[in-house]
Amino acid sequence: xxxxxxxxxxxxxxxxxxxxxxxxxxxxxxxxxxxxxxxxxxxxxxxxxxxxxxxxxxxxxxxxxxxxxxxxxxxxxxxxxxxxxxxxxxxxxxxxxxxxxxxxxxxxxxxxxxxxxxxxxxxxxxxxxxxxxxxxxx
Amino acid sequence: xxxxxxxxxxxxxxxxxxxxxxxxxxxxxxxxxxxxxxxxxxxxxxxxxxxxxxxxxxxxxxxxxxxxxxxxxxxxxxxxxxxxxxxxxxxx
Numbered sequence: 001x002x003x004x005x006x007x008x009x010x011x012x013x014x015x016x017x018x019x020x021x022x023x024x025x026x027x028x029x030x031x032x033x034x035x036x037x038x039x040x041x042x043x044x045x046x047x048x049x050x051x052x053x054x055x056x057x058x059x060x061x062x063x064x065x066x067x068x069x070x071x072x073x074x075x076x077x078x079x080x081x082x083x084x085x086x087x088x089x090x091x092x093x094x095x096x097x098x099x100x101x102x103x104x105x106x107x108x109x110x111x112x113x114x115x116x117x118x119x120x121x122x123x124x125x126x127x128x129x130x131x132x133x134x135x136x137x138x
Numbered sequence: 139x140x141x142x143x144x145x146x147x148x149x150x151x152x153x154x155x156x157x158x159x160x161x162x163x164x165x166x167x168x169x170x171x172x173x174x175x176x177x178x179x180x181x182x183x184x185x186x187x188x189x190x191x192x193x194x195x196x197x198x199x200x201x202x203x204x205x206x207x208x209x210x211x212x213x214x215x216x217x218x219x220x221x222x223x224x225x226x227x228x229x230x
Contacts, residue, residue, distance in 0.1 A: 026201065030200050039212055099207065100200065101198050102198040122186075124197070
C-alpha cells in the first residue's frame, strides 16, 4: 500500500466525521486562537476530547456571503443579520447562541432610594458581539 | 474594597511624607494638604481605573467564548446524531 493510498484513506476517514466551522475576523481577533481548536490537531499537551469529532476551523477572510459559506456547518460571525437571510439554495442559518462583549462604561446609582440613589458607581456594560450560526437544510 | 484597603495604607504614608517635607522646608500647611489630597486622589483614581480596565478586558474576549461554547456543543453526546444532518457529515 503506497503512501498515496494511505493518505487518501486517512483523508476520507477524516472527512467522514468532520465538521467545518468558519471563524470571522472579529472572532479571531478576540481570542478564537489555536489553543481553543480542541477538535483539531495539534492537540499538544492538552487531553484529546472525550467525544472524538474532527472539526475544521477556517479563518479565511473576505468570503462572499452566502455562496462561500455553503460548505460550513457553523459560523462564528459578528453579522447577526445573516441568520435572517437564506443561504445558498434551500440552506438557512439559525442562531444557536450569542456572546457578549464590552460596550462601554456607565454610571449607575447604587440603590433605588435614599442616600444610595445619590451615590453612583461605574459599571461595565456589555452587549452581544458575536453570534453562533448553524446551517440548516430543511 | 481593595481600593479602600490600599488607600488606607497609602494615606498615612503620604501624611507622614507631607509632614516631614513641611517640617524640613517650612512649607505652609495648606500646600501640604493640597499635595496630600492630589497625590492620594490620583493614586486612588489610578487604581480604580486599572481595576476597571482589567475587569473590562477580562470579559472582552467574545471570540474565545464563542469557540468554547461551540466546543461544548460539539462534545454533547447527542451531537453526532444531530450533526449528521449537516452537509459535511453525510449519512452515507
